[in-house]
Amino acid sequence: MPKASETVLEIDLNALANNYRYITSKIKSGTKVLAVVKAFGYGSDSVVIARELIDLGVDYFAVAYANEGETLRNASVATPILVLHPLPFNFEITVNRCLEPSIYSRKMLEEFIAFAEEKKQKNYPIHLKFNTGLNRLGFVENDVDFIVERLSKTESVKVKSAFSHLAASEDLKEKQFTLTQIEGFRRISEELILKLGYKPLLHCANTSGIINFPEAHFDMVRTGIGLYGFGNDKEENKHLKPVGTLKTVISQIHKIEKGESVGYNRGYIAENTTRSATLPIGHADGIPRSYGKGKGWVTINGEKAAILGNVCMDMIMVDVTNIACEEGDEAIVFGPSATADELSAAINSISYELITAVSQRVKRVVLRK
Ligand SMILES: *Cc1c(COP(=O)(O)O)cnc(C)c1O
DSSP states (O other): OOBOOSOEEEEEHHHHHHHHHHHHTTSOTTOEEEEEOHHHHHHSOHHHHHHHHHHHTOOEEEESSHHHHHHHHHTTOOSOEEESSOOGGGHHHHHHTTOEEEEOSHHHHHHHHHHHHHTTOSSEEEEEEEOSSSOSSOBOGGGHHHHHHHHHTOSSEEEEEEEEOOSSTTOGGGHHHHHHHHHHHHHHHHHHHHHHSSOOEEEOOOHHHHHHOGGGOTTEEEESHHHHTOOSSHHHHTTOOOSEEEEEEOOEEEEEOTTOEESGGGOEEOSSOEEEEEESOOTTTTOOGGGTTTTOEEEETTEEEEEESOOOSSOEEEEOTTSOOOTTBEEEEESSSSOHHHHHHTTTOOHHHHHHTOOTTSEEEEEOO
């Protein structure tokens, strides 16, 4: 059985390349690819992921916040970076590091223009975000005249793209809703282009939008979860490979007699003699407490070992009563054969939440075969 030495998140760059190629096989040549590398590259390592994607030919990156873009710039990433949620507090970093803000409200447009003018910018690239139904961030259709009017009075900024975000692109029961969003975006962008007098890039598809709605590809697509190996769909997952493998090691094995308990608050009480394995990974590493008491599991020697009792900050104990294993053996939390999709479903969550939760304490190991 494989021996491991500590808790690590392996990042498989071959899997990333496979996923990039699969996703780009879904789009017409000439359609640009924006890779979403927010939240540490969905919990992996944004710099490692970004560098590999540059080699693969990516056109754009997106991050959620300005400091995530700053991390990429500090690593000499020169590709354009869209900041999806550039709070006005961070305009300074945004402009200093040539990060391109998403602008989603009248107030924000005013504030960014004022900032860009003060910094003597000319044609600073901005991205207009339109709300077509997600009701999270974005201008509404009615704002177009205001935007165009305001932009006509300044040379400090220029619209590099207009975009929207789909609310339910993975859910084909909501197909009609998504088509309405896409139509709304098409209508708004046509009006915008007419009134602006030039054509910015248009984009609105995330990973499931790319897969399910070719009519939503426009000039650029934004892919996040697909690059990391999940397609929000069993069939699609067959073509994608999880990039991250979270693995750890058995620190100690205990024999628990009937009636004895395991862990804090005596979260597990043995009904029969039980063999438990203690692993150096806990809620501070990204295993939420909600996986405790048998909901979650790890894979040891190909077998599922359920979490016994409560998840501790730095450890979990798992049931290895029927698994041949010893101290030093490897335990997989998630990876290509024990997927984050399946594990997260155990607590009614999604792969996105589990993979982005891997904390910065966990060592990242890059694999390239
Ligand atoms: C996170 C995000 C994406 C990526 O979505 P996936 O489902 O991971 O492909 C795309 N666009 C916006 C605006 C986002 O916030």
